[in-house]
Amino acid sequence: NHTLLIHKSGRECPIDDSAAPITDEDGNVSGCVLIFRDVTEQRRIERDRASQLLAARFLPAIVESSDDAIISKSPDGVIQSWNAGAQRLFGYTAEQAIGRHISLVIPPDRLAEEDHIITNLKAGHRIEHFETERLGADGRRILVSLTISPIKDDTRTVVGAVEIARD
Numbered sequence: 506n507h508t509l510l511i512h513k514s515g516r517e518c519p520i521d522d523s524a525a526p527i528t529d530e531d532g533n534v535s536g537c538v539l540i541f542r543d544v545t546e547q548r549r550i551e552r553d554r555a556s557q558l559l560a561a562r563f564l565p566a567i568v569e570s571s572d573d574a575i576i577s578k579s580p581d582g583v584i585q586s587w588n589a590g591a592q593r594l595f596g597y598t599a600e601q602a603i604g605r606h607i608s609l610v611i612p613p614d615r616l617a618e619e620d621h622i623i624t625n626l627k628a629g630h631r632i633e634h635f636e637t638e639r640l641g642a643d644g645r646r647i648l649v650s651l652t653i654s655p656i657k658d659d660t661r662t663v664v665g666a667v668e669i670a671r672d
Contacts, residue, residue, distance in 0.1 A: 510541065519548045574649075574670040577656065580627060580663055582607045582619060594649075594672055596642030607668070610639045612646060626655045626666045639670065647672060 509517045520541045527536040568575050574591035578584050583606055587599040595602075595610050602609060611619055618637060625632055632653040638646045649670045656665040 519544050574668075576602075576607070576668045576670070578607050578666050578668060580623070580665060582623060584609070585665065591670070594641075594647065594670060595639065601642075610641075612638055612640050615639075622653055626653065627663055629655050629657070629661070629663055631655065 508520050508522050510520050511517055521544050522542070523540045525538045525540075526534045527538060528534055568588050571588060571590045572593075574594040575586075575588045576584060576591050577586040583604065584602050587597070587602040591602070592598055597609065608616060608619060615638060622632060622635075632651065635651045635653070637649060637651060639649050641647055649672060651668060651670050653666055653668045655663045656667060658664045
């Protein structure tokens, strides 16, 4: 339940409560025992979890609805996720791109750029507004601005990267 106790100061304290009757030997109720337990911290944790769950639901929707191509890749450049913006920009579906190397969209004369990008990412560095060319599925060259950020685990080890490409 959502019972509150109000302190003299006016501060509200959320509680769990229970009651048990006090009966005499004939079974007549002569009173009750009330037990209150402060659940302020528990309710705060529940609110935090609900907020995190809401944020976790919004993030994929934000990524998927972006006009920018948003691609995640492993440290060695294998595509792990591919949003609708990437499909519109490059012409490959997620099914065609995921599991393949990012060189799928890099012109052969620009492959050395990817080596430089991977070296920087493994060192934990972010690359901002790097202007270059990429390839569409139809072979056309696309001028893009890339922002590439490392993805780190709890130990600060780089476990991947997110690449945002804007036409």
